[in-house]
Amino acid sequence: MTGIRSAAESSGLFSRYSPHGFDEMFTSTGEVRPAYAPLQQRLLNLNCNELERRHRIADLTMQRQGITFTVYGRNKGVERIMPFDPIPRIIPADEWDRIERGLKQRVRALNLFVHDVYHQRQILKDGIVPTELVLGASGYRRELHGIEVARDIYIHISGIDLIRDEQGNYLVLEDNCRTPSGVSYVLKNRQVMKEVFPLLFQQYDVQPIDDYASNLRAMLRYVAPGGIQDPTIVVLSPGVYNSAYYEHSFLARQMGIELVEGRDLVFENGQIAMRTTRGLQRIDVIYRRVDDDFLDPLAFRPDSQLGVAGLLGAYRAGQVTLVNGVGTGVCDDKGIYPFVPDIIRYYLGEDAILANVETFRPLIDSHRQHILANLDKLVVKAVDGSGGYGMLIGPASTAEQREEFRAKILANPRGYIAQPTITLSQHPTFIGEHLEGRHVDLRPFVLYGEEIKILPGGLTRVALPRGSLVVNSSQGGGSKDTWVLGGAHS
Amino acid sequence: MLSRVAENLFWISRYVERAENLARVLNDAFHLELDAAGLHGDSEVKGPLDQVLNVLAGQDRFELTWDPRESEGLLTNLTFDSTRSHSLLSMISRARENARATQDTLSPESWSQLNQLYLALTRSKSRMQFEASPYRFYDRVKRSCILFHALVDSTMPRNEAFYFLEVGRFIERIDMISRVLNVWFSAVGEGDKSPDYSLRLVYWTGLLRSCSAYEAYLKRYHERMDAESIVQYLVFDLDFPRSMRFCVGRCLESLHGITGGGRGNLAATDAERRLGRLESELRYADLQEVFARGLPNFLSGVQDACARTVEEMQRAYFLN
Numbered sequence: 001m002t003g004i005r006s007a008a009e010s011s012g013l014f015s016r017y018s019p020h021g022f023d024e025m026f027t028s029t030g031e032v033r034p035a036y037a038p039l040q041q042r043l044l045n046l047n048c049n050e051l052e053r054r055h056r057i058a059d060l061t062m063q064r065q066g067i068t069f070t071v072y073g074r075n076k077g078v079e080r081i082m083p084f085d086p087i088p089r090i091i092p093a094d095e096w097d098r099i100e101r102g103l104k105q106r107v108r109a110l111n112l113f114v115h116d117v118y119h120q121r122q123i124l125k126d127g128i129v130p131t132e133l134v135l136g137a138s139g140y141r142r143e144l145h146g147i148e149v150a151r152d153i154y155i156h157i158s159g160i161d162l163i164r165d166e167q168g169n170y171l172v173l174e175d176n177c178r179t180p181s182g183v184s185y186v187l188k189n190r191q192v193m194k195e196v197f198p199l200l201f202q203q204y205d206v207q208p209i210d211d212y213a214s215n216l217r218a219m220l221r222y223v224a225p226g227g228i229q230d231p232t233i234v235v236l237s238p239g240v241y242n243s244a245y246y247e248h249s250f251l252a253r254q255m256g257i258e259l260v261e262g263r264d265l266v267f268e269n270g271q272i273a274m275r276t277t278r279g280l281q282r283i284d285v286i287y288r289r290v291d292d293d294f295l296d297p298l299a300f301r302p303d304s305q306l307g308v309a310g311l312l313g314a315y316r317a318g319q320v321t322l323v324n325g326v327g328t329g330v331c332d333d334k335g336i337y338p339f340v341p342d343i344i345r346y347y348l349g350e351d352a353i354l355a356n357v358e359t360f361r362p363l364i365d366s367h368r369q370h371i372l373a374n375l376d377k378l379v380v381k382a383v384d385g386s387g388g389y390g391m392l393i394g395p396a397s398t399a400e401q402r403e404e405f406r407a408k409i410l411a412n413p414r415g416y417i418a419q420p421t422i423t424l425s426q427h428p429t430f431i432g433e434h435l436e437g438r439h440v441d442l443r444p445f446v447l448y449g450e451e452i453k454i455l456p457g458g459l460t461r462v463a464l465p466r467g468s469l470v471v472n473s474s475q476g477g478g479s480k481d482t483w484v485l486g487g488a489h490s
Numbered sequence: 491m492l493s494r495v496a497e498n499l500f501w502i503s504r505y506v507e508r509a510e511n512l513a514r515v516l517n518d519a520f521h522l523e524l525d526a527a528g529l530h531g532d533s534e535v536k537g538p539l540d541q542v543l544n545v546l547a548g549q550d551r552f553e554l555t556w557d558p559r560e561s562e563g564l565l566t567n568l569t570f571d572s573t574r575s576h577s578l579l580s581m582i583s584r585a586r587e588n589a590r591a592t593q594d595t596l597s598p599e600s601w602s603q604l605n606q607l608y609l610a611l612t613r614s615k616s617r618m619q620f621e622a623s624p625y626r627f628y629d630r631v632k633r634s635c636i637l638f639h640a641l642v643d644s645t646m647p648r649n650e651a652f653y654f655l656e657v658g659r660f661i662e663r664i665d666m667i668s669r670v671l672n673v674w675f676s677a678v679g680e681g682d683k684s685p686d687y688s689l690r691l692v693y694w695t696g697l698l699r700s701c702s703a704y705e706a707y708l709k710r711y712h713e714r715m716d717a718e719s720i721v722q723y724l725v726f727d728l729d730f731p732r733s734m735r736f737c738v739g740r741c742l743e744s745l746h747g748i749t750g751g752g753r754g755n756l757a758a759t760d761a762e763r764r765l766g767r768l769e770s771e772l773r774y775a776d777l778q779e780v781f782a783r784g785l786p787n788f789l790s791g792v793q794d795a796c797a798r799t800v801e802e803m804q805r806a807y808f809l810n
Binding site: 063064065066239240245246249250252253258259260261263264274275276277 | 491492493494495496587590591593594598601602605606609650748806807
């Protein structure tokens with residue numbers, strides 16, 4: 001085993017590496033973690049030019065296959081590839097086992113919560129979660145109250161964002177229970193990694209991820225409206241200008257089903273059908289990558305051209321299954337987030353396996369005092385904001401911004417939450433000709449069908465600018481292949 | 491198959507085929523400019539690059555907003571000007587944009603090929619390569635387009651998607667051949683009152699070359715280089731892949747493939763009927779009669795038949 005100091009001496013690759021916060025590869029004393037030891041040996045034997053060259057091939061491969069996302073900006077959207085970092089993230093089997101149990105528990109409880117909210121509302125009556133927070137959440141859809149959905153599953157597909165604190169504990173930062181994206185990068189990263197860096201796989205027993213599409217399809221078939229043996233399943237995309245379009249088309253292709261857009265669909269005789277070269281064909285299950293608001297201009301936003309008029313009616317009548325269900329936004333709301341551990345305890349009688357990030361709510365007197373006294377240290381988030389909007393990052397804020405948020409919080413305490421600023425864990429990342437530490441998070445993908453299945457690993461996003469904590473791909477984030485090791489190596 | 495997707499596929503291969511043909515014609519014109527400079531003398535015939543404009547002119551509304559006499563500018567514009575719908579780059583961009591929206595229907599290999607061609611054309615290096623040698627540049631584009639079709643051919647199952655691609659490809663090829671023939675023949679004439687023989691020879695050789703037909707033609711007709719034989723070969727030949735009759739045959743097979751009708755059920759749709767009529771016309775046409783009625787008449791009839799076939803397809807498959 002090579003510590004960081006001797007690694008730095010024996011190879012230029014590590015010469016600039018410095019541990020900071022929790023490091024995925026090295027312990028706090030600078031020793032390489034056991035799971036990373038074989039990888040480190042491989043890296044020490046590779047020269048920088050070789051790594052550089054292969055890195056370029058990987059980028060080129062992505063570009064040629066058109067694995068791009070669209071960044072919106074001046075005039076037209078620009079297609080970009082998500083920068084791919086060749087140093088894989090490794091998760092030992094025992095660590096993963098815990099994550100997996102934690103995710104299953106969390107998603108099962110959240111699904112029960114959604115069902116409850118749209119039926120008896122027992123959890124509200126029992127005072128576990130404040131009613132006004134739930135019914136006032138921007139993702140709550142009153143149109144769905146009392147509606148039955150196939151197999152009582154709402155959150156078919158979720159991406160739960162995890163980060164690690166200074167001690168290396170995995171914490172849930174965010175639940176994404178509407179239309180989480182990124183899974184195509186997970187699958188493509190692995191494919192490119194195997195093509196370009198086959199050597200790195202030696203000596204590792206990496207859990208395969210190839211069965212995602214078939215699991216996804218099996219789940220979609222399982223949730224078809226009652227009694228349908230061989231349902232027609234489609235992926236509904238907003239279209240080629242959507243930033244995640246590549247993923248929509250990738251998933252449709254991997255599952256061998258049609259990729260449709262709103263304009264391909266019609267509502268007829270209470271059912272949803274698509275226009276084909278042989279006339280109209282009925283659809284039973286729609287894996288939709290269109291937000292609730294745009295699904296049906298009759299029910300939601302009347303200006304939407306991405307959905308189809310009548311879809312919500314067909315859904316409510318049980319003629320078609322939507323995946324994910326409509327109204328799941330009520331459970332991944334930032335205002336509800338602090339209650340998820342209570343929700344888990346309420347429905348499952350268990351303590352949460354994966355902890356939340358400590359969260360303060362201005363509605364509670366003592367919390368509010370703490371928040372207002374520590375605005376320069378906390379991150380304040382608007383509960384209905386996303387993508388970094390309506391957010392105050394205390395340590396990077398000006399006095400003026402803090403005053404603005406103080407006023408906002410006092411005026412609308414329900415509209416905000418606050419969390420300590422957490423330094424994400426860092427991971428060796430190939431920058432220029434060297435490895436440097438960069439912050440990472442992890443988005444595992446959870447499928448809820450006949451059983452709950454979790455793709456081993458998930459999307460590791462990495463913040464490429466030095467010191468940055470923002471891993472979003474639209475803001476210069478890259479991604480890494482993520483290896484979950486088989487039991488033998490834990 | 492979704493109507494929108496079917497229409498997309500039809501246009502993807504049409505654009506790729508059109509781009510390939512444009513590369514062929516431009517390459518030919520570029521050479522003719524070099525070869526025929528001295529031969530033109532004070533004859534009335536316009537330069538070959540001007541003729542290319544005539545080929546394109548019929549296609550959609552086409553505006554001449556640059557000076558046609560600047561041949562270098564013209565060649566560059568027709569290749570790279572993305573603001574003009576007729577440039578090579580525009581066609582490939584549109585094909586690629588359609589393909590991006592239909593990625594799940596194309597095979598990954600064919601999509602990647604088209605994407606690579608697009609990326610290669612939009613790279614800054616591409617201009618330098620063009621300026622270094624237009625010939626090699628066009629040859630590369632031509633090969634890339636052919637490779638796209640070849641990948642479609644060898645990686646896609648014979649289903650609707652494949653057949654829509656095929657129809658688009660061959661309809662476009664028929665259309666393009668008839669336009670090029672028309673323009674070239676009206677440029678150098680059909681009969682004896684046209685410019686002198688050596689100029690005609692240069693044009694006809696160029697035309698055959700641009701259709702990859704020169705050597706195959708020589709094997710059949712040897713040194714005989716006259717209008718009748720060339721029309722016979724590029725219009726009525728049964729075996730040559732860039733003859734109209736050959737293309738109409740392939741197109742018709744693909745239309746049958748779409749309707750699922752076998753040989754016994756040859757005219758299930760109006761599109762098949764239209765094209766079937768054109769096929770028998772080509773099959774039984776009499777060369778002398780064609781020339782007697784005038785080649786331009788005949789060729790515009792072919793173009794008309796193609797256009798109507800596409801209209802019928804629109805009605806039957808795309809506008810559901």
